[in-house]
Amino acid sequence: MGFVVKIESSGHQFAVDAGETLLEAALRYGIGLPYGCRNGACGSCVATLLSGEVAYPDGDPEVELDNGQVVICQAHARSDLNLKVREISIDADLTIKTLPCRAEHLQRLSHDVMQVQLKLPEIERLQFLAGQYIEFILKDGRRRAFSIANAPHQDDYLELHIRHVPGGSFTGHVFDEMKDRALLRIEGPLGSFFLREDSQRPILMMAGGTGIAPLKGMIDHAQYIGLDRPMHLFWGVRALRDLYLNDEPGRWVETSSEFNYTPVLSDPEPSDQWQGKTGLVMDALLEAYPNIGDYDIYMSGPPVMIEAATPVFAQHGASLDHMYSDAFEFAKDVLDKIARDKKAEDPAQ
Known part of the structure; x- marks a missing residue:
């Protein structure tokens, strides 16, 4: 059974199906809500719950919440909801896609930063707003998010800056094993962090x-x-x-x-x-x-x-x-591994 979510300020409404988060449902309806990491850690998508009930099937979010606040990238509806949240303008023509890609070129920019240029299939172009990000979909279903470092008009490739994280299996793979022309899978564009071109402010x-x-x-x-x-x-x-x-x-x-x-x-x-x-x-x-x-x-x-x-x-x-x-938040499994490694080094902790 689905529920209806109403946004107080605009009156916009959208339906939430069983098994999906409030954010997933809003994006499905083309409603722009602020979000960032999509794992409940960054706090970008916190909203105020005016009425209704939500649950967190995957566990409580990491971000600290005041009374009445909810994290929409993790919350599931348990009734009809009334939310107070800032809406953003997202180009309705942007489509979130899942695509294969190739690591066309890898170049070390510093001792711990790798530039990775991703090449999409010839028939594909990823329309995105300057500042958005993509997620790698790993073979085991885990995801890793990285910001797009090139501008939208430079759409022959996607440029990423990947910093090596001690204990990070994916970044370790990028630095130690990944070769040019490696095949990968991505989803994007994602995120509400983009240049507001219509503003006149410095x-x-x-x-x-x-x-x-x-x-x-x-x-x-x-x-x-x-x-x-x-x-x-x-x-x-x-x-x-x-x-x-x-x-x-x-x-x-x-x-x-x-x-x-x-x-x-x-x-x-x-x-x-x-x-x-x-x-x-x-x-x-x-x-x-x-x-x-x-x-x-x-x-x-x-x-x-x-x-x-x-x-x-x-x-x-x-x-x-x-x-x-x-x-930029580390994935939970990376944080867990870092914590385990630190504890192994100092059992007294």
């Missing part, structure tokens, strides 16, 4: 590590379409060797007088001889822009960075309606 971007990947796609797309809004990218990494994009930031600055770039190192090596910004990337952004109420803010990187920055940015005037984030 843009601030904050990346942590490989969180630069979707922002690279956004910047390339913005410059391709001639977007003339001021844009400032802050990229935070640990040391100089982690700034793995060697040419792109300089090209962006040369292409547009409206574009600015600030790299930030949290723990530079003495050999780096670094004279630029140090510390937290969030602090560097706020030092340059103490009042950010008039900006669209895009954040991409580790969940801890985004969780720390969001309330602080709000205190500096940023509106939640104009803060967009993509939290």
